[in-house]
Structure formats: C-alpha cells, structure tokens
Amino acid sequence: MEKHLGARIAAEIAATGPMPFTRFMELALTDPADGYYTGPTVRAGKTGDFITAPELHPLLGSAIARTASETWQRIGMPASFTWIEFGAGAGALLCAAVEQWHRDDAPILSALNVMIVEANPYRREELQARLRALPGGGPQVLPLQPVQAGIVIANEFLDALPFHILVGRPTSKNGFMERCVSVAPNSADLCWVECEPEHSTVDRLREQLAGNPLVEGQLAEVSLAATAWVAALPSLLTSGLVLVLDYGRVSSELRDPATRMAGTALAYQGHRASTNLLAEPGERDITAHVDLTALRGTAAAAGLTHIAATTQAAYLASTGLDDEVARLRTGPEATLESALALRGALAHLMDPRRMGGFAVEAFALGSTEQLARLTDEGNPLPGTAAPIRRLV
Template identity: 40%
Template structure:
C-alpha cells in the first residue's frame, strides 16, 4: 500500500468520544467483539485484528470490494496500472520455463482483491505459457473469490481458471502474495519494568482499550529471541505469528515451483530498532490517509504492520523452502524490464496521450524508493534450481554514496 503522510480528515483534533467511536464503526461487529471480551476476558490484539478485518460477515476485508482502489482506502500496485502485471508476467513466464514448460502450471494469487493483477498477467503472457497457466485466485470469502473468477471469465480467460477445488491440493507453479502478509493479524508486545508483556484488548468505559498481560504464547518471545532482538523499556513491537503460519502452509502446499512475496517490511534489526520505531509499525488506512489508532472505525478501516523479513526467511527454510533471494520492488521491476514495457507501450495502436501519461506516472510511482519502490520482494522455491538468479532478482541499483 502506498503510505499517506497526511493525517486523516476524519480524525478530530481531540480524542473521539465513545459515542463518536460507536457511530463511525461497523455496528454489528463491535457488540460481537465486546461480548467475546466480556465472556472470556481480554483478547490478544491479533484476535481483535482478525475479527475487525476478517469477520466473515462484517469484517473490513469481507465487505469492502473497493478497498485497494482510488475510490477506496489505499491504492495497491496492481490497481495503479496493468503495467505492473505485465512486468510480473515476465517472471511468471520464466518460472514456467525453468520448470520445464509443464502442460499445467498453477498461478495462485493470495488475496487477489479485484483480480486486477491476475488479469493483467494473463493478458501479457505469451501464448504458449498462457495455454499452460491455470489461475487460482484466493480471497477472504467465497463471494469475493467468485467475483474475481467472474471478472477473469468475462475478460475471455475462463479456460485459464483453475478448478475451484484446487486450493486444497498441492501444486506445481507459482504463488504470488502481493500485500498479503502485512494484513495478517499481529500480536503486540512491550516491556514494562524489564518484563516482556503482551498488549491485549479489554472493554473499558464503554470501548476497547489496551491491557498489559503476560504473553499469550511462548512463541512470541521465541520469535524475538531467534532474531537476537531485545526490546527496550516502553518499546512497542508487532510479531506476526499468522504470517509464520501462512508460510508453513505454503511449504506444505507447494510441491514444486516458486513463490513471490511482495510487501513492505524490514530485516528484524531494523524493524525492531527502538531508536527509530519505538512505537512499532502498526498502521491504519482509511480514505487514503494513515492513522495509528486501531480502535477507531472498527471494521471500517484497514490495519497493517510491516513484516519481519528475517523471521519469514527462517520460517520458510524450516518449512522446506529455498530462499532464492530478496530485493526491492524497484530493483525487481527494473530487472523485469519495466522501463522497456513503457517504451513498447508507446507503439501500441490506439494509445492516447492520457493513457501513456497514466502508465508513465504509474512506473514512476512503482520505482520511487519513497513510494512503492521500497517494498520488498522475497523469492522462494521448492524443487527448483537456486541459480542462476531469477530475472527479477538479477538487477541491483548502485549503492548510495555515504
């Protein structure tokens, strides 16, 4: 997600009242979360985030079809312009080639959103690879998956859709997870009087509130220990156990092939640097503005946290996957020839000046290290050669002086 820098105009200059918080949040969802807390006691923040985002009827991702668009709350790379998908199509095709051009090649897209990325990839693939590809979109609910499949079919690619039963099967092909891991639920930790504690969510004075309790699982402290990180007094940090679980599932599912994880994050030493990120990197997004209060707009705003690349690489290897490399999105797309695609676009029949200007603006944003270009791309594999590097991993920007 592109990260806005302006404060949300929805946020008043004073703390919101309980009445305002009720009015701005998803009405059916708040009582269900409240009742769970009152019945079982404070819940982990990961559980709160799971309910706010993924509740099957009232969660943010279950309801908001326009979330990653200009009309929604944030703008993802696939929605920015199809040229992003056209660049990734080159990597898809190389992966297919390296696997020996199998007659059936599954392209599984996690958190497919509107299907814009999958559709752009299918449109840009060469004919031999397109014949082999079976596109498998996954989403938060069956209704949203069906909408993606309907869009792809309406665009003339029904024959390239994988069977709907395929998610339960092992696969040969490529998994793409673009901005999935940052949106998976995270636990929040802090240190008080030298003790590692977990921030839970309580119900207090008519609304949600933080409550410090011992960690809900030893895995939280073990994750930090595995990176060599020690939180300092008062520091707040996020640990993504759900992202680790997802990676283990990927290891079980991917029989032979590749995975591309595209997201914003840092190596552990940078992610948990108390001098720079003492309050953590949990963020909220609503109407293209960033916030930091997860108890506002419950069910009506997105919540994300930067991923820990160090831990994800460790867990991937433990799950039997090979780490093929990690780079920035700017370097990855440059290696795939994004600039060449823009030049080729100029000769496309019927392209208007406005159409070219939109594509050029998208390329600038995709490569900008202050915008989408700083995202990370982690390439994983199983049963594949670890060298030479994939095309997207073959380019590196010159190191900055100083």
Template identity: 30%
Template sequence: MPPNLPAELARIFASESPMTFARYMELALYHPEFGYYANAPKIGKKGDYFTAPTVHPVFGAAVAKQILEIWEALGRPQDFTILEAGAGEGYLALDILRYLALKGKEFPYRILEPFPANRTRQRQTLQGLAEKVKWFESWEEVPPFTGVFLSNELFDSFPVHLIEKTDEDLQEVYVVFGKGRFVEALGGLSQPEILERVLPYANYWPEGYRTEVCLAYRGFLKEIAKHLVKGVVITFDYGYSRADLYHPDRERGTLLCFREHQVLENPYLFPGKCDLTAHVDFTALKEIGETFGLYPVGFTTQAAFLVGLGVEGLLQEIGRTAPRDIEALKLLLLPQGLGMSHWVFVQARNAPLSLSLSGFKLSNRLRIL
C-alpha cells in the same frame, strides 16, 4: 462505543475480553460477516489504500514476464499453475493473464479467496477471462501443484501480537472491551515464540518500546510448502529485515490503520471498518520457509525488481506509453511512491539451485536477511 460497531462483534469482544491484540486484529479483519475483508474493502483512489496492481497494468506484465522465466527454468512443465492468494480486486490476475495471452501462453490461474464478496468482485474484474480462472475458498480445496504461488500485500495483513518493553521485562498488550470501549492492559507473553523472535534485539530497546510479532506466518508457509510440489513463491509486500524491524530507534513499531487513505493512530476506532497492517518480518519468512523446504532465492526492492525485468520496454509491449502511463510508472519506481518501500522476496521448492531470475539481476539483497 466505536461508531457502528456490529452487535455480534461487540458480543465476541466482550465475551473473550481480555484478548491478545492478534485476536482483536483477526476479528476486525477476518470475521466472516463483519470483518474488514469480508465486506469487500475498497482499493484505489476512492478506497482506503492502493496497491501496485491498481497503479498500472505494467506491474502485472512484469510479474508475468518473471513467471514465464520461471516456467522456462523449471523445464517448461505441462502442468504449470499459478496460485494467487489475497487477490484483492483481481487486477494482478487480469494483467498477468493479458500479458501471457500477448505472448501466446496460457497457464491455469487459481485464486485462494475465502470471502464471497471478494470472489464476486474478482469475477467482475476478470470478465471475459473468468473461465480461465478457478477459485478456492480454503487450502483444503487446493490440489498439489507445480508452478508459482503469488501474493501482493498479503502477509502485512496477518494478525500480530503487540509487545512492550517495561522497566522489568517484555509484556504483551491485551485488549479489554467493556462499557462500550476498548482499553489496553499489559500482561505476560501469550506464546514463548514471541520472545524467541525478538531476542537478542530486545536487550537494546528503551523502556516503553512497542513493536509487533506475527506468529501466523508459520501456518501459512506450511500450507504453501504442503501444496507446492515444485516451483517458486513470490511475495510482494512492505517490511524489513528483522534487524531493521526491531531497531532501537523504531520505538512505536509499524502498526498502521488505514481508512480512506488516511492513517489513524487509534486501531480501536473502527473495528471491521478500516485496514490494520504491520510491516512484514522478511527474516521470519526466510527462516520459517527454510524449515518447510522453501529456500530463499532473492530479495530486492520493487523498483530494482521491475527495472531488472525491463519495465520501460514492457510499457511499449503492452501499448501504454502516454504521459499518464509514465507518471504511473514513476509511482511504482520512485522512493516517494512504492519503489523503495515495497520489497520482493522469492523462495523456491524443489527447483534448480542455480535458479537465476531477471528480477534480481540489478540487485539481490538476500544477505541482509
């Protein structure tokens, strides 16, 4: 039995066994009481992982600068709103609001957050600014809006299906729970879209090749397009183009399990107690988004995006130029930090086709998607 596995989770795992890995991941991360995100995951040096907003406030300042440029490009709409999903501790919201205030601007800030523990922590982070923020528990509560939909390291946490190339065909990995332990079993693909997503790449995979397919993007992008009347979607995350994600050399896929900044090879050791992630298929975000009227604007590394927005000058603007601030900036920009592993993908809906953003003036690699 995995250490400290809640009885309720064990009951569900046993009753639904065998289940797809996507279902296992959904329960481990998103169970309303015992899932990892329901129990306020720790971010930062003392937690399981860190994100760009927790590294330094200049990241949020750069995002805010880009948002101001988008507001200008849209014709300065009076009802311009920012909606963030997966806001974590609330640091990105805090730094965006502070930079906007520095520039004498104020936009309604909304956070889509289903878990009470996270909403509580976000309110604590945003003390003094919480009156400027409104929280929504679900998409049903979100009214149509014009502005920016924003997420940082959200899509990588969406449940994924695991597939494996055998000597005969593609098989899906199913999770079997019994006698207090998890085992894997191979079976037929649970959804036809899985095969559609990986063709023709699967023809070049060696036997034993294992990878992930996320089918959850579609429903979420549909909700974004349904609620975003006019504006821009900004996605920060780690991932690849589909051709790179499903390259024959990537034989074990990208599934990762994080606990206390350590990478665990076994995703079944601590269900509900560790973070499970898989690299984002940005080509899928592009293709699915286009079916819902979200057209691609730009795709580049986090480093290029921040440099394009003049991140060094932003340090001066927010009054953070001490040596420790410079070191934090290096972590955001350098390849051995987050600079080259994390990407920025921007889509637009009912926005000017000529939309030109400073975040992509240094590099726009949209063509690789």
C-alpha cells in the same frame, strides 16, 4: 438485529476477558458479517482507503508474467502450472499477467490453472467475472489444493494477517508483555491493557524477538500467522516459485528503538494513516510491516531456497519494464490517457520512498536440478538479478 462489530467485541471481552490483538484484528478485518475485508465496499482504489500496485497499473502483473513464464520453462514446462494467489482481491494482478501472456502468445497459457485465497466473496465474484471476460474465457479457477508445479504470489497480503503487539518490559519474566484489548471502565470504549502472553504462543513470540530485545515501553508486532503461512507452503507446492511483495524490513530495523519505539502498526481510512488501531473496528484497514528476517528464517527451515531479496523498483526494472513502457508510450494501442496513466503509475511504482521501496522476496522449490536452473547466477530468473540484501 445483529449487534455492530464494536459491541460484539465488547461482549466477547466481557465474557472471556481481554483479547490478544490477533483476535481483535481477525474480527476487525475478516469477521464474515462486519469485517473490513468481507463486505461489498471496495477498499482499494482512489475512492477507497489505499492503493496497491496492481490496482494502480498492469505493469507489475506484466513483470510477474515474465517471471512465471521463465519459472515454468526452467522447471521443465510441466503440463499443469498453477498461479496460486493469496489475497488476490478482484484479480487485477492475475488479469494483467494473463493479458501479458496473450500479447506474448506465451506457451505457459496452455498449462495455466488458477487457485485463489481471498477472504472477500464479492471480490472473488469480480475476479471470476474479469477472468471470464478475458480472451478464451481465461484460465480455469480450481479449489485450493496441493499442486506439483506453480507460482505462489502474495502481494500486500502478509501485512494484513493478524499480529500480536508486544511491549518491552525488561524486568518482566519474558522481557515483554502483550498488548491486549479490553473495555474501558465506565465507558463502552475499547482500550489497551497489558497481559502475560498466552502459554501456547509465548515461546514462538520470544523466538521472533531473539537478538533484538525490546527496551522499556517499546512496541513491536509479531505475526505468527505470516510465519505459519510460509511454513505451510511446501505442503501446497512441490516445484516453482514463491513471490512475496509487501512493505517489510529485517527484524533489526523493525526492533530498532531509535526509529521504531512505536512499532509499525497503522490503521488506514480514506488514504490517511492513524496509530489509533482500536477505533471503528471493521471500518479501517489495519497493517504492520512484514518481518523479513522471520519470513526468511521460517522459509529456510521449511526447505525453501531464498533466491532474491530486492525492491519492487529493482524487480520491475529487471523484468522487461522498458519494453512494456515503450509499448504503452509508442505502440499501436498508445493513447494520451494511457501515457498519462503510465507516467503517474511509474512515479509510485519506482519511487523508493513509495511502492518502489516495497520488499520483493523470492523463494524456490523443487528438485536439485530444478533449483539449479531457478538459481542460475549466470542467467538469473527475471526479477531476481538484484543482489540479495545482507541480513543484518
């Protein structure tokens, strides 16, 4: 019988030595046999471990549908426009957007294709089934490949990509050491040990800490996977928009020892957060805040134009939320149940201490003319009207 994941991790450590947390996290979340995100168990939802905006209510999908329609028009209504969604789960966001386009009888539907990056084969199947149940059988799902025009969406995806955990050691060569995972002596328990960062990553780790050195013992997460993701986007999409929605902060806030001595990494199980990241690998979600400074800096270096840095509440408020709320409250399809669900969802989605405070970052790609239309300050793209928060 296959050994369970914890035993396999311990065996790998015994064979090759302590592993960077990135390797532990890759196994804990996406190991094909035992990873948290790869099995049939539904992780999002009231009975799961966490809830996301699209799983809570279709409002965010309706909002993104409006932003995407307008993007498509401003880049010249190309014959093909692709919704490329990373970590799409079972497709709640996409289906809500498609339903919104059907209600609006939106012309973008005739150009729409879909590409999905989703580690979980069960969720991918569910997504396909949900699309097939939509009017007209839903848009076509194509294999991931470079496209000319489209919108890239990552809702609560980057926070789940493997990150390094660094610990401030001002007297060491680099000013920090890396937290690695080992096996405790005389027990089978996993434990932390400090290692020199690997030669292949140390320069990039140092770069991301630049300007915000860690104090003695301070923990900080660095996701080279998240920055590699954004750097690769121009080879996937030529014209259109990139929308990143996640919990994130600028790096000066993330590395502030007064508030972030322990970093931001947490494990989630049954809607409860824990700082014990090593327990029950494969049974808990593991996340950390997205470093918005690193995301924006990498995006700029890759040639993306940063067009909005706002919050989910402000994004929703500036993408026709009022119309959608009115439809759900008083429109012909309104029911008591839908009105109550709406009220509960709004409390989560608009509250700045909850999902309303999530970061929404928008980046544009395209020709000079297309960029001018996507960044028109006199007529901002829906959702991008809120001012760009100053990078401090």
